[in-house]
Amino acid sequence: DSGVTQTPKHLITATGQRVTLRCSPRSGDLSVYWYQQSLDQGLQFLIQYYNGEERAKGNILERFSAQQFPDLHSELNLSSLELGDSALYFCASSPGTGGTNIQYFGAGTRLSVL
Amino acid sequence: GQQVMQIPQYQHVQEGEDFTTYCNSSTTLSNIQWYKQRPGGHPVFLIQLVKSGEVKKQKRLTFQFGEAKKNSSLHITATQTTDVGTYFCAEKNTGGFKTIFGAGTRLFVKA
Numbered sequence: 606d607s608g609v610t611q612t613p614k615h616l617i618t619a620t621g622q623r624v625t626l627r628c629s630p631r632s633g634d635l636s637v638y639w640y641q642q643s644l645d646q647g648l649q650f651l652i653q654y655y656n657g658e659e660r661a662k663g664n665i666l667e668r669f670s671a672q673q674f675p676d677l678h679s680e681l682n683l684s685s686l687e688l689g690d691s692a693l694y695f696c697a698s699s700p701g702t703g704g705t706n707i708q709y710f711g712a713g714t715r716l717s718v719l
Numbered sequence: 720g721q722q723v724m725q726i727p728q729y730q731h732v733q734e735g736e737d738f739t740t741y742c743n744s745s746t747t748l749s750n751i752q753w754y755k756q757r758p759g760g761h762p763v764f765l766i767q768l769v770k771s772g773e774v775k776k777q778k779r780l781t782f783q784f785g786e787a788k789k790n791s792s793l794h795i796t797a798t799q800t801t802d803v804g805t806y807f808c809a810e811k812n813t814g815g816f817k818t819i820f821g822a823g824t825r826l827f828v829k830a
Binding site: 607638640645646647648650653661663695697704705707708709710711712713 | 749750752754760761762763764767769807809811817818819820821822823825
């Protein structure tokens with residue numbers, strides 16, 4: 606168990622809808638990262654937050670947004686969903702923000718857009 | 720922009736054979752990390768390399784960081800079925816900020 610909790614584990618929704626994915630980082634970790642993994646694909650970095658502030662941005666669509674709350678949990682909001690958004694979404698956390706920080710991944714949320 | 724090339728994309732081996740995956744970057748790296756993702760699982764940190772020419776071992780796994788800090792390799796000696804999964808390198812270039820994951824090498828081991 607990595608200590609990172611993601612909810613829900615599975616999400617099935619329809620095109621055009623909006624969903625929210627939640628992540629609770631490991632105790633003490635200040636950084637949260639979001640990744641998208643399509644079927645048998647690599648990890649696409651979406652966004653990173655550090656202590657409530659956005660720190661780095663990857664190829665995140667404008668339809669997607671995220672935030673990190675004062676209690677350090679994070680939410681990833683996906684709106685106007687399309688079939689191609691179906692994927693596994695991982696959250697990871699690390700103590701700090703530097704490149705030597707080890708990332709601890711949650712079990713992921715599997716999103717199916719029908 | 721920063722790019723990470725990881726090869727091969729797939730590798731099928733017979734149990735007992737060796738396996739190597741390579742990670743190459745066009746820029747100098749501050750460090751490189753390796754992660755393993757079992758089928759149906761999530762990525763799990765294996766090791767981090769920081770120094771030029773660094774070599775680290777974990778049982779049957781040997782990790783190397785190139786002298787120029789632009790490439791890295793993971794070598795598994797005598798693969799076992801428990802080695803099945805996807806191996807990712809993750810790197811952060813010098814002066815950069817984001818950690819970028821390679822596309823991964825998926826290892827299949829036939830018993």
